[in-house]
Amino acid sequence: MSEAEGRASPERQVQMLTDHNDLDCIKKRITILGSTGSIGRQALNVAQTLGCSVMALAAHSNSELMEQQIRQYKPSLAVMFDKKAADDLRVRVGDLSVKIMSGMDGLCEAAAAQTDLVLNSVVGMVGLRPTITAMEAGHHVALANKESLVAGGEVVMKTAARCGVDILPVDSEHSAIFQCIQGAPPNRAIKRLILTASGGPFFGKTAEELRTTTPREALNHPNWSMGAKITIDSATMMNKGLELIEAHWLFYISPENIDIVIHRESIVHSLVEYQDNSVIAQLGVPDMRIPIQYAITWPLRVKSEVKQLNLIEHSLSFYPPDYKTFVCMDACKTAIKRGGLSPAAVNAANEVAVALFLDEKIGFTDIGRLVIESLEYDIPVANGSLEQISQTDTLVREKTLYSAKKTKR
Numbered sequence: 001m002s003e004a005e006g007r008a009s010p011e012r013q014v015q016m017l018t019d020h021n022d023l024d025c026i027k028k029r030i031t032i033l034g035s036t037g038s039i040g041r042q043a044l045n046v047a048q049t050l051g052c053s054v055m056a057l058a059a060h061s062n063s064e065l066m067e068q069q070i071r072q073y074k075p076s077l078a079v080m081f082d083k084k085a086a087d088d089l090r091v092r093v094g095d096l097s098v099k100i101m102s103g104m105d106g107l108c109e110a111a112a113a114q115t116d117l118v119l120n121s122v123v124g125m126v127g128l129r130p131t132i133t134a135m136e137a138g139h140h141v142a143l144a145n146k147e148s149l150v151a152g153g154e155v156v157m158k159t160a161a162r163c164g165v166d167i168l169p170v171d172s173e174h175s176a177i178f179q180c181i182q183g184a185p186p187n188r189a190i191k192r193l194i195l196t197a198s199g200g201p202f203f204g205k206t207a208e209e210l211r212t213t214t215p216r217e218a219l220n221h222p223n224w225s226m227g228a229k230i231t232i233d234s235a236t237m238m239n240k241g242l243e244l245i246e247a248h249w250l251f252y253i254s255p256e257n258i259d260i261v262i263h264r265e266s267i268v269h270s271l272v273e274y275q276d277n278s279v280i281a282q283l284g285v286p287d288m289r290i291p292i293q294y295a296i297t298w299p300l301r302v303k304s305e306v307k308q309l310n311l312i313e314h315s316l317s318f319y320p321p322d323y324k325t326f327v328c329m330d331a332c333k334t335a336i337k338r339g340g341l342s343p344a345a346v347n348a349a350n351e352v353a354v355a356l357f358l359d360e361k362i363g364f365t366d367i368g369r370l371v372i373e374s375l376e377y378d379i380p381v382a383n384g385s386l387e388q389i390s391q392t393d394t395l396v397r398e399k400t401l402y403s404a405k406k407t408k409r
């Protein structure tokens with residue numbers, strides 16, 4: 001068939017792929033959950049550069065920024081999880097026809113609304129139900145919300161398979177691995193995944209030195225500017241534990257074959273070792289717009305506004321992690337090896353502990369202690385339904401709060 005008959009010749013296809021920005025498939029319709037956050041704002045920026053249309057937006061309570069985003073990106077639905085914030089938003093945008101909703105119903109309606117891609121960058125396990133809802137509505141999901149995969153990995157992956165939708169990783173390490181396995185052989189032949197970790201602000205410190213750490217010190221990440229919760233997770237290294245579980249589910253690799261390596265410069269974003277001991281890595285400057293864009297344009301690549309990597313400017317160093325001081329990594333490994341609802345338990349304990357630490361109610365090292373404690377709770381080992389995951393989450397939150405109350409600062 002000739003090009004004139006409607007299909008591009010192979011030469012023309014190559015030309016089109018070189019000149020990606022002409023391709024209509026880049027101009028997707030996109031919904032962003034968590035649009036007022038660090039990832040959400042960068043995702044809107046990338047989506048605009050790519051010429052995507054924004055269908056729905058959702059956030060928790062920042063109605064002021066949501067108003068700005070509505071005026072700029074013109075979604076037909078906007079959700080504030082918090083009811084008061086939704087009421088405030090209705091007044092703010094009373095001159096527009098945008099529909100405003102609130103609560104989990106609103107979040108799920110946004111997830112299911114007509115679109116080509118739902119980018120979930122809500123923080124916390126509250127993102128699980130919208131992830132499932134989006135997939136059940138037949139939408140591909142670009143996933144930044146790692147807690148939903150940690151708490152409900154099995155349900156999420158099974159739903160994706162049943163609904164025939166893709167999960168595109170946004171987390172930089174998982175995007176790196178996803179990029180490294182493009183073109184993998186039919187037998188996959190993956191021997192090991194190597195997750196890199198910056199080590200956070202407390203690399204090289206002992207547990208004793210960390211006892212008096214303040215939220216302000218812990219919020220000072222050396223390489224990435226992110227939301228408060230993930231910044232604390234990076235300081236405790238819980239983030240890497242969560243990412244190990246995330247990698248297990250996304251790539252079906254057993255936890256024993258996922259290693260963690262400290263890489264202070266955050267240039268190598270993760271690596272895949274194949275059976276022949278060849279190792280493929282993905283590199284780039286630390287800028288989340290690269291993984292966000294790849295999740296939107298996959299399987300294509302287009303030019304981006306991110307700075308080019310100049311290897312001459314960087315020396316790359318690698319160290320073993322300190323599992324003794326940063327106890328959350330092993331707690332997560334134990335949880336995923338145990339399976340069932342254990343990952344949901346460590347995640348719930350961590351969410352509560354991080355909030356308490358930010359509120360100066362517990363000390364920095366109490367976070368790890370509370371996460372480890374959650375492994376001792378009586379948690380079913382069976383794989384959980386959405387309801388069971390939610391019950392476990394509630395139970396562990398209560399127990400963690402109770403245990404934290406007994407903690408003296």
Ligand code: NDP
Pocket residue numbers: 033034035036037038039040058059060061062063081107121122123124126144145146147170171172224225226227228229230288
């Ligand atoms: P932020 O704290 O900056 O943003 C969180 C977003 O979620 C905000 O828009 C917030 O709304 C919204 N939100 C919180 N609770 C709810 C809720 N119940 N319903 C609807 N929206 C809600 O976090 P980040 O952007 O840093 O992180 C988001 C997710 O992405 C996390 O899971 C994190 O682990 C992951 N991630 C982040 C990276 C980063 O570089 N930031 C890198 C890799 C992964 P509001 O502003 O109104 O409170």
Ligand code: MG
Pocket residue numbers: 171172173243
């Ligand atoms: Mg990451």
